[in-house]
Amino acid sequence: MDIELKQVRNTLIVRVEGELDMLIADKMRSDIDKKMDNNEIKNLILNMEKVSFIDSSGLGVILGRYKKISSKNGRMFIVGARPQVEKILYFSGINKLVSMYGNEQDVINLQGR
């Protein structure tokens, strides 16, 4: 599992790779929070193109980051979720809170408008 963080202006892009379970959830939570606490971050894009599996531990991290971003009046986006991951995101209802898009560019275009 790899986590890559990239900041573009006040947007944090998080690219995750592998299986998003309990083993990864803690590291992902602390990596994102550290970056959010130390920088001017308003919005968060979670790129899940390379995530092959997610369970409730992974969903918990997403929900927690959503709450954190929302408390700063920012927005969170999920991009590139594969069908099997997307199914779980819908099942959990996270799609009602976090907007889902095809790729990072879709969100960047949206913000440019």
Place this chain on the structure above:
Amino acid sequence: MSTSSGWAIMNVKNYCKFEILSLPENISFARACAGAFASQLGCTLDEIEEIKLVVSEAVSNCIIHAYENRGSEIITIVISLLDDRTLEIIIEDYGKGIEDIARVLQPSYSSEPTRMGLGFTFMKSFMDDMEVLSKPGEGTSVQLKRSFMTKDKEALA
């Protein structure tokens, strides 16, 4: 809990049983094994993904709740093919047990605010049958069953 030990092997078509230490590193191993074993039933990739999710949730529960993140305890997993199309998965721990099972099984119940309380909801939703046996101080056994439409039967249907 001793559900799997007193259990009749002759009534199953095939089975596998293994133990893991209660470490997060072992969750992916447990779900991959379950998925690989279940593939004998000729189920779809989507169905295999659902089995992996269910096992991931059950094993995570053992680590977080039953053993409160102690990594030195044992989790037993028994996966059986009861017949040509029925899979049974039993996941057992010997941890603190559940006082009020009905409460824990409520959707979005969670003992911790940072978690979503979806574990048992996933297990119930993606399996046909779920039974939770637990004794405080002794442990918990989660028994899951699901029947699949096999490829042969689909062709006949």
